[in-house]
Amino acid sequence: xxxxxxxILYWLLLSPLVVVVLFPFxxxxxxxxxxxxxxxxxxxxxxxxxxxxxxxxxRATGFGAALLNSLYVxxxxxxxxxxxxxxxxxxxxxxxxxxxGAFRQFLLVSQMLSPIVLVVGLxxxxxxxxxxxxxxxxxxxxxxxxxxxxxxxxQSYFATIPKDLEEAAWIERASPFQTLIRVFLxxxxxxxxxxxxxxxxxxxxxxxxxxxxxxxxxxxxxxxQIFSLVAGxxxxxxxxxxxxxxxxxxxxxxxxxxxxxxxxxxxxxxxVK
Amino acid sequence: MGxxxxxxxxxxxxxxxAAFIILWPLKEIVNLALHDVNRFGLLRAFSxxxxxxxxFADPDFLAALWRTLVWTxxxxxxxxxxxxxxxxxxxxxxxxxxxxxxxxxxxxxxSLTMTAIVWRWALSGESGMLNSGLQGLGLIDGNxxxxxxxxxxxxxxxxxxxxxxxxxxxxxxLGGLSSVPDELYDAAAIEGAGAWxxxxxxxxxxxxxxxxxxxxxxxxxxxxxxxIIWATTQGGPANSTDILVTYLYKAGFRLGKxxxxxxxxxxxxxxxxxxxxxxxxxxxxEEAA
Numbered sequence: 001x002x003x004x005x006x007x008i009l010y011w012l013l014l015s016p017l018v019v020v021v022l023f024p025f026x027x028x029x030x031x032x033x034x035x036x037x038x039x040x041x042x043x044x045x046x047x048x049x050x051x052x053x054x055x056x057x058x059r060a061t062g063f064g065a066a067l068l069n070s071l072y073v074x075x076x077x078x079x080x081x082x083x084x085x086x087x088x089x090x091x092x093x094x095x096x097x098x099x100x101g102a103f104r105q106f107l108l109v110s111q112m113l114s115p116i117v118l119v120v121g122l123x124x125x126x127x128x129x130x131x132x133x134x135x136x137x138x139x140x141x142x143x144x145x146x147x148x149x150x151x152x153x154x155q156s157y158f159a160t161i162p163k164d165l166e167e168a169a170w171i172e173r174a175s176p177f178q179t180l181i182r183v184f185l186x187x188x189x190x191x192x193x194x195x196x197x198x199x200x201x202x203x204x205x206x207x208x209x210x211x212x213x214x215x216x217x218x219x220x221x222x223x224x225q226i227f228s229l230v231a232g233x234x235x236x237x238x239x240x241x242x243x244x245x246x247x248x249x250x251x252x253x254x255x256x257x258x259x260x261x262x263x264x265x266x267x268x269x270x271x272v273k
Numbered sequence: 274m275g276x277x278x279x280x281x282x283x284x285x286x287x288x289x290x291a292a293f294i295i296l297w298p299l300k301e302i303v304n305l306a307l308h309d310v311n312r313f314g315l316l317r318a319f320s321x322x323x324x325x326x327x328x329f330a331d332p333d334f335l336a337a338l339w340r341t342l343v344w345t346x347x348x349x350x351x352x353x354x355x356x357x358x359x360x361x362x363x364x365x366x367x368x369x370x371x372x373x374x375x376x377x378x379x380x381x382x383x384s385l386t387m388t389a390i391v392w393r394w395a396l397s398g399e400s401g402m403l404n405s406g407l408q409g410l411g412l413i414d415g416n417x418x419x420x421x422x423x424x425x426x427x428x429x430x431x432x433x434x435x436x437x438x439x440x441x442x443x444x445x446x447l448g449g450l451s452s453v454p455d456e457l458y459d460a461a462a463i464e465g466a467g468a469w470x471x472x473x474x475x476x477x478x479x480x481x482x483x484x485x486x487x488x489x490x491x492x493x494x495x496x497x498x499x500x501i502i503w504a505t506t507q508g509g510p511a512n513s514t515d516i517l518v519t520y521l522y523k524a525g526f527r528l529g530k531x532x533x534x535x536x537x538x539x540x541x542x543x544x545x546x547x548x549x550x551x552x553x554x555x556x557x558x559e560e561a562a
Contacts (some may be wrong), residue, residue: 007368014362017355018376024383024391026404031394042405045471084287091283095276103284105553110291112549114497116518117541118526120296120305120534124314144294147287176279205384207500223386227504230390238394245387254347256382257375260444 032243039239043088057243065218066225073135073210073221074203077142081150082141082196085190089154090180094163095246106133111148115141116208123212133219137212142203149202150195186213201252223246289466301541305535312529322509324536333512334537335522341496344516346435348495349488352442356434357484360446361476380439389504392433395419395506423513426506431516433501437495442487449483482555489552493545517541 001009031039032053034046048167056260058064092100115122120142123132161184169179185192210224226248229241306324309317328334364375380388393405396419407413418428453476461471500519502508508515508523515523517537525534 003367004367010362010365010367010452011369011373014359014373014377017439019375021376023403023406024388024395025379025382027395028391028401040400043404044402044409061352080290084290088287088297091280095278095283096281097277100280103288106288106291108553109546109549110295112493112545113295113493113542114276114499116299116497116499116521118295118298118302118543119522120531120538122294122300124305125294125298125300127314135372140290141294146290147291151287154472169530176276178459201382205386207386207503208522223384226390226442227386231507238400241390242394245390249387250382253379257379260375260378260381263523 011112012043021250028242028246028249031239034239036237036239039237053239053243054247055235057240057247060237061229061240061244061245062217062220062225063222063244069135069264070204070222073139074200076136076139077146077203078196078200080139080143080193081146081199084259085147085150085154085194086185086192087180087193088147089151089158090184092151093158094153110145111152113145114208115206119208119212122209128211131213133167133214133216135214135219138213138221141213142206145209146199146202150199151216153195153198154188154191155255157195158188161187194259195215197255197259199258204252298493302535302538302542305458305531308532310532310535312531314531319414324541325473328533328536328540333515334509334520336512337515338513341516344427344431344434344502345492345495347431348438349491351431352438352491353484353488356439356442356478356487357445359439359552360443360450361472363443363445378440379445380437385437385498385500386504388433388437389501391428393420393505406462412460420506421510423510426510427514430502430505433497433505438491438499441494442491443485446480446485449480455480482558485555486552489548489555493548493552496521496541496544496548 030044030046033049033051033210034053036048036050060119071175088103091097092104105211122247126132126134126137126141129137165187170176174182205223207223207227210228211222214220214224217225219226221237226241226244229244230236283436288542303316304316307319307321309320309323311317363370363377367373395401398404398416398418400419401416401419404413404416419429434522457475458471461475466474497518499522502514502516502519503522506514508519510559512520512523517540519539521534524530524537
């Protein structure tokens with residue numbers, strides 16, 4: 001089979017999946033640019049592309065405030081997760097110590113538990129410290145639930161960095177801390193950046209914790225804000241909802257498309273090592 | 274400072290953070306599940322297994338339990354059936370492979386909430402673009418109210434679940450395929466093995482550990498998955514698309530039955546622990562091999 005025939009055959013076989021994947025994007029985009037009068041009309045092509053919908057949506061849906069909340073929560077959660085994960089991943093990949101296995105099992109179990117399973121207890125924890133509607137509480141919960149994934153990814157990358165340089169530094173009597181900062185971390189920067197971005201994306205998209213902990217609209221993150229435009233309403237302004245979903249989704253999708261090969265590698269390493 | 278002490282200092286911050294935010298709620302849930310709890314969350318008398326008994330006497334819970342099984346099996350099975358051939362193709366050499374990979378991975382980048390909201394709109398009866406698309410292709414005559422009844426809503430939710438799970442599964446399988454050395458295929462081709470035999474005797478056995486891991490991890494994720502069902506139907510109409518997580522959420526935050534909600538959490542925790550043990554055994558076998 002020549003490469004050309006194979007390409008045609010593969011694309012034909014993949015085409016149903018491609019359609020299913022691209023369909024929601026098409027729906028989102030086309031609805032977002034429809035004039036209001038045509039929104040409830042299920043035509044594929046609007047009579048005119050109404051770009052002003054995006055600007056109107058921004059004002060009508062309180063998009064800006066929710067965007068800031070989301071940036072704040074995801075940014076802080078990513079920083080905290082990364083800061084606590086790097087030393088842990090370093091310890092797991094470079095030290096043998098009693099309890100190492102137990103710590104890995106603990107991470108594994110905490111990775112398996114999604115917040116929804118613990119949501120009643122989480123709510124009580126946050127309520128007990130008086131932080132309902134607080135973005136900081138959501139930030140800490142995100143950081144805790146993303147730590148396992150982050151340590152796991154980082155550790156699988158760290159294991160691929162040769163130990164020789166660090167051993168040389170130890171021989172030169174550098175302290176473990178100096179070795180970590182001066183020798184190891186510069187080599188690990190790409191892995192850390194990639195892991196941090198994945199943490200950011202996962203917190204950016206989180207739903208259950210935000211839905212439970214954030215009760216006032218002023219504290220809503222983007223997924224909750226957009227969900228609130230749809231849930232329990234008689235009239236839904238779908239062109240605004242789709243415009244908001246589009247703006248919230250596309251930057252992350254582009255970032256992700258660019259980084260997905262790192263994920264393939266990191267997961268493949270992590271899954272077996 | 275000894276090396277061992279250093280190691281403990283390094284893992285301590287992550288351990289404290291995760292332990293506090295995961296173990297403390299877990300302790301709360303155990304407490305709630307074993308007590309009579311009023312709707313404001315005040316613990317009253319110790320009630321043993323009364324909350325669990327109440328659950329198993331509730332036909333809605335039993336229906337949700339059964340539906341969770343169908344949901345998990347449907348999404349995980351459907352995902353695998355699509356992902357294996359897709360991964361095999363994406364691992365091959367063809368024009369436009371880079372674009373194909375990006376498209377297949379794309380749903381991963383979109384939050385489940387957004388995916389579900391967009392589908393909810395696309396599936397709407399009168400204004401939905403799925404109906405108009407299918408009519409345009411001549412596949413259906415009238416409008417279908419996809420989300421108005423469980424027998425059309427639930428299968429669509431399973432399909433959305435499959436769509437959302439394909440990228441992760443394909444990623445794991447591609448990782449597995451990239452570890453199969455090309456020489457094996459060359460050798461097999463010299464021996465006269467056809468494409469099907471190569472798949473059966475080389476690819477599949479080498480891919481099996483990755484398939485196992487993908488199945489277990491997907492089972493865990495899908496079993497836990499909340500946004501797809503919540504953002505499309507909120508478990509309705511009349512609780513007919515509830516799975517355990519939506520039942521749990523409603524019990525805890527709508528009906529004020531915190532004790533029963535906590536009991537559902539504990540049941541789910543038990544099931545997840547079993548899945549995790551299976552995963553650990555599979556992963557260890559992999560490490561030993």
